[in-house]
Amino acid sequence: MKNFIIAFLVFLIWSFFGLWLYSWLNPVxxxxxxxxxxxxxxxxxxxxxxxxxxxxxxxxxxNLTENIQNTFEEEPLSKGLRATNQDGDVIFLFTKGITIFKDTSTVVIPPEILDFKYKINTYLLEHPKEEVQIIGLYAASEKIKNPNLGIRRGNKIRDILESVGIPREKLAIKSMIKDFNYDNNGAFPYGISFTFKPLDTVRLNSLKFxxxxxxxxxxxxxxxxxxxxxxxxxxxxxxxxxxxxxxxxxxxxxxxxxxxxxxxxxxxxxxxxxxxxxxxxxxxxxxxxxxxxxxxxxxxxxxxxxxxxxxxxxxxxxxxxxxxx
Incomplete structure (x- = not known):
């Protein structure tokens, strides 16, 4: 009888301990x-x-037959500041690019490539049924923000393009997450690129509202x-x-x-x-x-x-x- 009581008490103690441990691990x-x-x-x-x-x-x-990881890694990072059309043809290419900085929306444009805004304006004047997509990169290692840092960086470039007379409705901002490393100063020199596309009527209707x-x-x-x-x-x-x-x-x-x-x-x-x-x-x-x-x-x-x-x-x-x- 004595052994039974001791065994029962041990069982109760372990039961209470198990319930306490479960509640501690599940505080939601x-x-x-x-x-x-x-x-x-x-x-x-x-x-x-x-x-x-x-x-x-x-x-x-x-995408049952597509390897998402391969698609993610196969797209190379652009070197320099590049603009392409919907067919992939290069419209202009500068050897230097627009620099972005880790965990901030700051962008730095070298003086040698400041003409990019005039080249974009000229192209859009010659192609009135197209828009330019401003593609802002950000890395998976960066802090999560809403909107993400790619969008925030694109907004900075949009302001610059608006300053030369490009209508806002022709400026679309896209973000792209990529695997790349910032240097020791937290900088990456190729953070922005451009693509010319046909005007997006759905986006234009949204802008009206x-x-x-x-x-x-x-x-x-x-x-x-x-x-x-x-x-x-x-x-x-x-x-x-x-x-x-x-x-x-x-x-x-x-x-x-x-x-x-x-x-x-x-x-x-x-x-x-x-x-x-x-x-x-x-x-x-x-x-x-x-x-x-x-x-x-x-x-x-x-x-x-x-x-x-x-x-x-x-x-x-x-x-x-x-x-x-």
Whole structure:
């Protein structure tokens, strides 16, 4: 009997210790989990699709046969300041480039290449149905900002081009994340490039409504659920303001994942993320359901190296896009 009591007491002590350890390792408040407050409407459910029954268009979307990592690394970094047209022809090329600096939006333009702004202006005057895309680089190792540093650097160049009379509607800003190293002074000499493209009518329509630019956010993810944080609260206020001022606008919430696991599961996981954010905006903002759309890109559009933890984190993201109906 004595041995039984001792064994029972030992069992109780270890049980309490196990419960304490579990609660210490899982401090997240369940009341903050979006899945607890964001039901999925029955008529919006997307059935799970087996890999054997995927149609061609879905296979293309999921990039099942494409190695994202190779695509990411095969694109070389431009040396110098380069501008190309939509066919890849070089319009102009300077041997020196525009320098960017780690973790800042600062750009430095050498005096030898200041004529780039006049060359761009001349080209656009000769090609009135085209726009110029300002491509700003940023590295996966840099601090996360919203908008990202590539966009912020592009904004600096856009201001310079506007100063020589180029209309803002012909200046599109794109960001590109790349694997490159800053030097010992935190500088990289080829941080900006240009591409001439046909005028983007969707973007021009968005400009008429003065809509915010597309943005990428990183919600708090715990065990494949999204939790409310300051990023989502700020997004809620922005979306409410935009939709109240522009009744003909809708918001697209696009989920993305890394490439861990199979493409079909990642497609559904990204859709789960976007739906949770959608329902948070609708429930907390009192928004019409048809004004907020949930979409998924799964693992198909990675922006960073999936072979690193930092790259995987950057790929697990939500894109917010404002579109005119």
């Amino acid at each position: 408040k369940q009341t903050d989990k979006l899945s607890d407050i964001t039901p999925i409407e029955t008529n919006e459910e997307v059935p799970l699709v087996s890999m054997d029954t995927l149609d061609t268009s879905l296979i293309d979307t999921l 003065r809509l915010p630019e597309d943005k990428t956010i990183y919600p708090k993810l715990v065990n494949n659920d999204i939790f409310v944080n300051d990023v989502l609260k700020e997004l809620l206020e922005e979306v409410k303001n935009v939709l109240s001022s522009n009744p003909n606008v809708r918001v697209e919430i696009v989920g993305h994942t890394d490439n861990i696991g199979n493409a079909n599961d990642n497609y559904m996981l990204a859709l789960k993320y976007s739906r949770q954010v959608r329902w948070y905006l609708i429930n907390k903002g009192g928004l019409a359901k048809d004004k907020v759309i949930a979409l998924s890109e799964g693992e198909a559009k990675s922006i960073a190296n999936n072979n690193t933890e930092e790259g995987q984190f950057l790929n697990r993201r939500i894109e917010v896009k404002y579109r005119a109906n």
